[in-house]
Amino acid sequence: MTRLPELAIDTTATFVVSTALATRDFQDVHHDRDAAVARGSRDIFLNILTTTGLVQRFVTDWAGPRALVRNVSVRLGVPCYAGDTLVFTGTAKPDGQDTVVDVVGKCSLGDHVTGTVRVSLP
Amino acid sequence: MTGSIEAEAARLRQLGESRPRPARDPVNEPMINNWTEALGDRNPVYPELAPPAMVQVWTMYGLNGVRDADDPLGAMTKVLDDAGFTSVVATNCEQTYHRYLKPGERLAVTTRLSDVVGPKRTALGEGWFVTTLSTWYVGDEPVAEMMFRVLKFAPPEPTGSVIRPLVNQDTEFFWAGTAERELRIQRCPDCRALRHPPGPFCPRCGSATPDYVVSPGRGEVFSYVVHHHPPVPGKRLPIVIALVELEEGVRMLGELLDVSPDDVRIGQPVTVDWSRVDSDLTLPVWRAVP
Numbered sequence: 137m138t139r140l141p142e143l144a145i146d147t148t149a150t151f152v153v154s155t156a157l158a159t160r161d162f163q164d165v166h167h168d169r170d171a172a173v174a175r176g177s178r179d180i181f182l183n184i185l186t187t188t189g190l191v192q193r194f195v196t197d198w199a200g201p202r203a204l205v206r207n208v209s210v211r212l213g214v215p216c217y218a219g220d221t222l223v224f225t226g227t228a229k230p231d232g233q234d235t236v237v238d239v240v241g242k243c244s245l246g247d248h249v250t251g252t253v254r255v256s257l258p
Numbered sequence: 259m260t261g262s263i264e265a266e267a268a269r270l271r272q273l274g275e276s277r278p279r280p281a282r283d284p285v286n287e288p289m290i291n292n293w294t295e296a297l298g299d300r301n302p303v304y305p306e307l308a309p310p311a312m313v314q315v316w317t318m319y320g321l322n323g324v325r326d327a328d329d330p331l332g333a334m335t336k337v338l339d340d341a342g343f344t345s346v347v348a349t350n351c352e353q354t355y356h357r358y359l360k361p362g363e364r365l366a367v368t369t370r371l372s373d374v375v376g377p378k379r380t381a382l383g384e385g386w387f388v389t390t391l392s393t394w395y396v397g398d399e400p401v402a403e404m405m406f407r408v409l410k411f412a413p414p415e416p417t418g419s420v421i422r423p424l425v426n427q428d429t430e431f432f433w434a435g436t437a438e439r440e441l442r443i444q445r446c447p448d449c450r451a452l453r454h455p456p457g458p459f460c461p462r463c464g465s466a467t468p469d470y471v472v473s474p475g476r477g478e479v480f481s482y483v484v485h486h487h488p489p490v491p492g493k494r495l496p497i498v499i500a501l502v503e504l505e506e507g508v509r510m511l512g513e514l515l516d517v518s519p520d521d522v523r524i525g526q527p528v529t530v531d532w533s534r535v536d537s538d539l540t541l542p543v544w545r546a547v548p
Contacts, residue, residue: 145298158289158296160318176413184348185314186297192311193299201303205310209352 140198140226140237145190147243149218152180159185169218181215182222187241187249194224195237195253202258206234210251216243260377263386266337267374276328278366278395281316285363289315303358310355313394313402317367330371331390331408338410343385350389350407356400363396372405381489385411420492420535428456431470436540439532442470443508454508475530475542477504484519498522500544514544 145151149169156166161183164171172180192208216222226239234254241249283289290305293312301309319325325332335346359365369392376386387409394402425433435442443452446460447469459466480503486496500514500522514522515531527547534540 151296154296158292159312159315160320162321184351185311185318188314188351188353189293189297189299189309189311192309193297193301196299196301201301204358205355207352207354208311209350211350212348 138228140194140224140228143190143194143197143224145222145224147182147216147218147220147222149180152182152186152218155186155189156183159183159189161185177215177217179217179219181217182248184210184212187212187216190222190224191239191241191249191251191253194226194239194241195255198226198228198237199235199255199257204256205253206256207254208251209253210239210249212249213247214243214245216241216248217245220244222248263337263341263374263376267334267371270330270333270371271373273328273330273370275368275370275393276326276330278368279317279326279329281365281367282320283316285316285359285361285365287361290361305361308359308361310358310402311353313353313355313359313365314392314404316365317394330369331388331406334371334374334388335410338386338388342412343410345382345385345411345413346408347382347411348406348408349387350405352405354403356402359396359401365394365396365401367392367394380409380411381487382409383411383413385409420539421490422539423541428458428468432456433539435470435472436532436542437538439540441473441475441510441530441542443473443504443506445469445471452506452508454510471506473504473506473530475504476547477502477510477528479514479522479524479526479528479544480509481524482514482522484522500528502528502544510542512542512544514546517546 153167166180166183169180188208188210191210192205196203220243222241222243224241226237228235228237234256237253239251285308287305290308294304369390372389372391374386374388377384387407389407392404393400432442443454444456445452446465448465449463451462480501482498482500484496484498496519498514498519501509501511503509528544529547531543531545532540533543
């Protein structure tokens with residue numbers, strides 16, 4: 137088993153908004169703080185397409201450009217609000233021809249995301 | 259209601275895959291660059307190839323998008339909205355990529371309903387798990403698949419409402435006391451034994467004519483729990499619930515305020531204070547004696 141280098145992301149309001157728009161997710165809870173609060177959230181929060189993308193980035197940052205991502209499977213936990221820090225940790229182990237990485241992304245409220253990524257390494 | 263939700267789910271499942279819905283734009287470098295810039299992804303294979311996790315981005319409905327009539331997630335959402343399960347949260351997403359995409363390729367997506375499971379009690383409220391399966395195609399070639407699960411739930415009552423005590427003829431004197439900020443302990447007028455919680459008969463002599471005394475509300479923590487879950491309306495968890503042994507010898511439950519869960523200790527001296535909920539209800543609470 138190999139431990140991956142940790143990845144810490146400052147999920148500033150700018151980060152939450154720019155990633156929501158880059159993933160073409162225009163739900164107001166990802167860019168409009170008043171709307172998010174009115175719906176019972178503390179602040180705007182990360183959207184799921186970004187969480188999935190960050191899980192993939194965390195693994196390819198470690199695996200390198202020649203790795204092929206085959207599968208990303210995530211289970212969502214607590215929301216990651218603007219102003220928080222999201223820290224990814226993971227361990228990799230071989231699985232047949234592939235490598236499977238168990239990933240956890242934690243923010244101040246707890247586990248924001250847990251999941252696995254399957255990659256083919258060169 | 260459960261039956262009609264299940265019937266509608268079965269009908270939508272029968273319909274199978276929705277018609278292919280084309281992406282607005284072909285896979286393209288500017289959108290890839292926006293994505294890698296926003297997410298901070300410096301993998302040098304982009305933008306000559308598209309990040310696999312972008313597959314869903316290409317077919318997002320966009321700012322003014324309207325769901326297709328045969329989109330099963332849209333149809334199921336409407337059924338559950340109408341049944342009062344109006345809130346939504348995504349719980350699972352699993353994407354499988356058969357190959358990487360290149361700029362210029364044109365995607366289309368189809369979606370079918372996999373299953374609808376419920377009603378389930380969850381931390382967020384009662385709800386239904388709705389699972390859809392999507393497939394992305396380039397022409398006739400499937401290039402990626404996704405399992406997507408959301409919880410459609412009925413939001414709990416607005417915060418601020420509280421769980422109210424049951425007031426009956428045995429406990430009425432106690433709650434009349436808290437309204438006047440008096441901590442009343444039931445006493446048997448015959449044998450003078452004190453007792454709490456209140457009841458109709460003296461457990462020592464059987465007398466059925468209870469009286470009470472007013473306590474100054476001093477005591478110490480006899481035991482306690484730290485309540486993390488389930489949610490309590492109007493409370494931010496965790497909270498400390500302390501069983502306090504009063505100087506008079508009876509034990510009484512209440513929330514211990516201003517002491518963090520890590521700092522509570524058995525034997526800690528406390529005194530009563532009052533938490534006014536509304537004009538009908540005041541609760542006794544404990545505060546640490548400095």
